[in-house]
Amino acid sequence: QLIGLDRDSAAIAVSEKRLRQYGSRVTLVRTRFDALTDVLEESSIDGVDGVLFDLGVSSMQLDEAERGFSYSRDTGLDMRMDATAALTAEQVVNTYSRGELTRVLRVYGEERFAARVAAAIVRDRGRSPITSSTVLAELVRAAIPAATRRTGGHPAKRTFQGLRIEVNGELSALEAAMPAAIDALRPGGRLIAISYHSLEDRIVKRALVRATQDSTPLDLPVLLPQGRPLLRMLTRGAELPTAAEIEVNPRSASAKMRAAERVVLQEGAA
The missing domain is CATH 1.10.150.170 (Putative methyltransferase TM0872, insert domain)
Incomplete structure (x- = not known):
């Protein structure tokens, strides 16, 4: 099942037309990325296998x-x-x-x-x-x-x-959406984010790096199970488009892609 979020009604209309053949397997919601948690709850979905953020303004x-x-x-x-x-x-x-x-x-x-x-x-x-x-x-x-x-x-x-x-309000929406997306991932689930300027990329990088680190307080003598890293990085730094990609799509020149995989759920999570 695919759930798509976009605040632009025109983008939703285009996506509905393109994905119509998949019927009930696709749910499109006109809302901001930071409404992810609410959308999943309303759809009775307690976890996802993948999240893709395609950020910024569209062509x-x-x-x-x-x-x-x-x-x-x-x-x-x-x-x-x-x-x-x-x-x-x-x-x-x-x-x-x-x-x-x-x-x-x-x-x-x-x-x-x-x-x-x-x-x-x-x-x-x-x-x-x-x-x-x-x-x-x-x-x-x-x-x-x-x-x-x-x-x-x-x-x-x-x-x-x-x-x-x-x-x-793009940056505030992204700052809220990133941790929500990480929390929604099932073990083995993957998050991919494509950003187009340094402000977006900085927020993505910060959220992913934070989730790959152990959060056990430094003053404790042992590592807590619930403090273990949630993610492991799949990309080394930001992946950039190739020359061939830029030739086909010049607007991809500024794109940066980062990806990570969920490795453990927080204690008490579904």
């Missing part, structure tokens, strides 16, 4: 201009993975304080010039609201030093990443 979302994820075409500033959610990128850009914008761009976008970009946004929106992806992208480009603009791709890349993560 479908990038290619649909009206979603506002891309700066390659002029569109509105939406960036919601769940179209029913309240917060949009336009609201963040036009209502957050300069300090809040700086935090979002620095922490989630990993933008070196976050303060400069935030100042430019606040200054520009003072004349009129910023509602266009092209206007925002050009504003960011102008705010970043010319020498920096010549390398590292489009200057607005990190700003758009930061806004998207803020709008969708």
Whole structure:
């Protein structure tokens, strides 16, 4: 049986069509990854044999201009993975304080010039609201030093990443979903996570490494059975796409894959 979770109703619709031939063996739920535990409980499933996280924004979302994820075409500033959610990128850009914008761009976008970009946004929106992806992208480009603009791709890349993560609460959802997925694995079950930027990968790595370590308190003279590691790593570091994969799918270039296997259940777990 396969259970799929995605907050994007369009992604659910596409998956339903593709997987229709499998009938009742497939259950698709429109929700965030961090609802995993609730979904399994509602389905009366006490353990799974595998979990796959395909993180970040999808090609479908990038290619649909009206979603506002891309700066390659002029569109509105939406960036919601769940179209029913309240917060949009336009609201963040036009209502957050300069300090809040700086935090979002620095922490989630990993933008070196976050303060400069935030100042430019606040200054520009003072004349009129910023509602266009092209206007925002050009504003960011102008705010970043010319020498920096010549390398590292489009200057607005990190700003758009930061806004998207803020709008969708992606990192908080992942931080909650990873331990839930590990707890749900049966012995021998495997977890695979594919991330596309360092913030996601850092959360995945931290959760997996923590679960491979003994959790017995250091001041105890013996190791506790319930403190034994839950996982063993299946990958050495992060696996990267091959040149052949990137040639077929250029968007896979930034992907990092980590995998681990459940080796023991916590005491009292099913």
